[in-house]
Amino acid sequence: MANREALRELQARLASRLQAARTEGMSVAWLAVRAGGHNYLFPLGQSGEIVPLTQLQPVPYALDWFRGVLNIRGGLFGVVDLAGFIAISGGDARTEPSVAEPSVVTFNALLEVNCALQVDVLSGLRGPDAFTASKPASADAPVYFGNQFFDAAGEQWQEINLRTLSQTPQFLSISA
16 A cells, blocks of 8 residues: 555656646656666656556466556556566566566557556656766667666666557567
């Protein structure tokens, strides 16, 4: 119950910061998340709602990274374990176990993909000023990886282009 309260508080803070960014012209570019022990950045223009992962309905004969289907406000969304999918598509493998109460981040409705990504931790909003350095993704990285950013603490953050991810054939094929 305490985790749900904390999630609600985080969602309220994120919503107020997004509103402030719109009205005050702040530069906010990404939603920062953690999945499988790695840090990721989702472009805000491609991200949708953040909801707790509850009442997930498994889908038979689906690949392991496709967790199932979730009802969000009357719409059905396929849920993908982000860390699991990245591990099988050429990215880094999961280095931490999944958390007990993960959240999901939906894709923006403009992308026309009823999908949500399971993440372990929501880390708030980040702007370009939160990072001290960046470099392009390596040549052998998955096609949906954008730039890598480094913060003042030396942590690496990998940008994920959700539009490109949603159009990747491997992402669209869930059958085992």
